[in-house]
Amino acid sequence: MFCPWGQNKHNLMQTAKKAALGFIFVTLLIDSMGWGLIIPVMADLIAKLKGMPVNQASRYGAYLLSAFAITQFAFAPLIGNLSDKYGRRPILLLSLLGFGMDYIILALAPAYGWLFIGRVIAGFTGASFTTASAYIADVSVDATTKAKNFGLIGAAFGMGFVLGPALGGFLATWGIRAPFYAASALCLLNCLFGYFLLPESLSKENRRSFEWKRANPLGSLKFLTRHPEIGGLAISFFLIYFAAQSIQGNWNFFTIYRFGWSDKMVGISLTVVGVLIAGVQAGLTRVVNPKIGNEKSIYLGLSLYTVALVLFAFATQGWMMFAFLIPYCLGGICGPSLQSVISGQVPPNQQGELQGALTSLMSATTIIGPLIMNSTFSYFTSAKAPFYFPGVHFLIGATCMLLSLIITNRVLSRRSSGPLLS
Numbered sequence: 001m002f003c004p005w006g007q008n009k010h011n012l013m014q015t016a017k018k019a020a021l022g023f024i025f026v027t028l029l030i031d032s033m034g035w036g037l038i039i040p041v042m043a044d045l046i047a048k049l050k051g052m053p054v055n056q057a058s059r060y061g062a063y064l065l066s067a068f069a070i071t072q073f074a075f076a077p078l079i080g081n082l083s084d085k086y087g088r089r090p091i092l093l094l095s096l097l098g099f100g101m102d103y104i105i106l107a108l109a110p111a112y113g114w115l116f117i118g119r120v121i122a123g124f125t126g127a128s129f130t131t132a133s134a135y136i137a138d139v140s141v142d143a144t145t146k147a148k149n150f151g152l153i154g155a156a157f158g159m160g161f162v163l164g165p166a167l168g169g170f171l172a173t174w175g176i177r178a179p180f181y182a183a184s185a186l187c188l189l190n191c192l193f194g195y196f197l198l199p200e201s202l203s204k205e206n207r208r209s210f211e212w213k214r215a216n217p218l219g220s221l222k223f224l225t226r227h228p229e230i231g232g233l234a235i236s237f238f239l240i241y242f243a244a245q246s247i248q249g250n251w252n253f254f255t256i257y258r259f260g261w262s263d264k265m266v267g268i269s270l271t272v273v274g275v276l277i278a279g280v281q282a283g284l285t286r287v288v289n290p291k292i293g294n295e296k297s298i299y300l301g302l303s304l305y306t307v308a309l310v311l312f313a314f315a316t317q318g319w320m321m322f323a324f325l326i327p328y329c330l331g332g333i334c335g336p337s338l339q340s341v342i343s344g345q346v347p348p349n350q351q352g353e354l355q356g357a358l359t360s361l362m363s364a365t366t367i368i369g370p371l372i373m374n375s376t377f378s379y380f381t382s383a384k385a386p387f388y389f390p391g392v393h394f395l396i397g398a399t400c401m402l403l404s405l406i407i408t409n410r411v412l413s414r415r416s417s418g419p420l421l422s
Helices: 004-050 054-086 088-108 112-125 128-139 143-174 178-197 219-225 228-248 251-259 263-313 318-343 348-379 392-414
Strands: none
Touching: 004 054, 004 088, 004 112, 004 128, 004 143, 004 178, 004 251, 004 263, 054 088, 054 112, 054 128, 054 251, 054 348, 088 112, 088 128, 088 178, 143 178, 143 263, 219 228, 228 263, 228 318, 228 348, 228 392, 251 263, 251 318, 251 348, 263 318, 263 392, 318 348, 318 392, 348 392
16 A cells, blocks of 8 residues: 655655765765865965975975874774764764864964874864765665765765866965865865754664774784785785875975976866876776786886886976876776786675775875975985986886886786686
8 A cells, every 4th residue: 555654754765865975975075175175285385384495395295294194094993983883974074074174274374383283183083085985885775876876986086186176276376375265164064064964874773882903003904914915916006106106295396396387287287187087097997908908907007107207207398297197197097907906816705804905005105105205306406415306206106116017017927827817
C-alpha cells in the first residue's frame, strides 16, 4: 500500500544527503582553493616581513611549508580517529574554523613568526580531506554510489587548483593581504553554513573508542617494510614527489626573482598548471595508458618530467616557463600507472594500508623537499655561492626523476615475467 508519508520521508532524506554532499564538495573546494589563493602573494609577503630580497626569503617560505606538513603528518591520524569517536560533523567544522583562523592570522601578521602560528593551526585542524572522505563513505549506500560520490573529491581539488591561483592573482591587485581575507571569509562562511545545516553522518552505534596506537603517524610507513616486493617502486614514488617540490615549493619565489613576475602573473601561471594537469589526468591518461600500457607510460612520464625540469633550470625568458610547463604536466601520465603497478602487488584487503603508506611518503616529501629545494635556490643566488645558478633546484629535481626512472626500469625489468606488470 502506498504511503505518502513514507515517500515524503524518503525524499527528505535524499534531499538532506544531497545537501550534505554539496557541503562536502564546497569544503574540499575551499580547502584546495585556500592555499592557491595565497600562493601568488606569499613570496612577497614573506620578503616584506623579513625585510630581504625574495630569493633569500625563499628558505623562510620552505619553513612554513614544512611546519604545516609536519603538523598535519603528526595530527592527521589523531584527528581521523577522533572523528570515529565523536562523529564527522564536529571535526569538519573544527577544520574549517581552524583554516579560517589561519588565514586571518596570515592576513594580520605583523611579523614572520605569526605566519608560523597560522600554519601550525592549519596543520593541526587540516583534516578536512580525511574526514570528508569518511563522511562520503558514511552516506553512500552502495559501491556504485560510493564511487560516484568519491568523484567529488577529484572534481573539487581540480576546480580548486584552477580557481584558487587565478582568484588569488586577481585579488592581489587590491593589496598583498586581500587574498588572505578572501580565503578566511570562504572558510568561516562555510563553517557557519555547516553549523546550521550539516547533519551528522556517523551514527552513535557505529562509533568506536579512541585508541592512541591507531593514531600513530608512523604506523602506516611500517606497512612498506612488510612488503619488500614493492620497496624499489616505493623509492621511485618518493623520488618523484620529492622532485616535484622543486616546482611546488619554489615556483613563486623563483619566477618573481628570475623574471620579475607580478603576483598576478604567478597566479595566471599556476592556473595554467591546474588546467594542464586536469587535462592530463582526466583525458590523456585514459587514452595513452590503455594503448601503451603501465610500463611505457611510467617511462614516458618520467622522461618528460626529467627533460622539463632541465629546461626550467636553464630558462632565460618568462615565456619559456609557460612553454616548458607542457612537457612537465604531460609527465603526469606516469603517476597513475606507477600507483597501478604498486597496488597490483598487494591483496585487496590491504589496499587501504598501502594508500596510507604512500600518502605518508608524500607527506614526508612535503616536509623535507621545500627545505632542500628552497635553501639551494637561496644559496646559489647569494654572494656566498661559488657560482650563480638560480635554477639549480630544478636540476636536483631532474636528477631525482632520472634516478626514479632508472630504479623503476631495473625493478620492472627484473620481474617482467611476474605479476608486477599485471
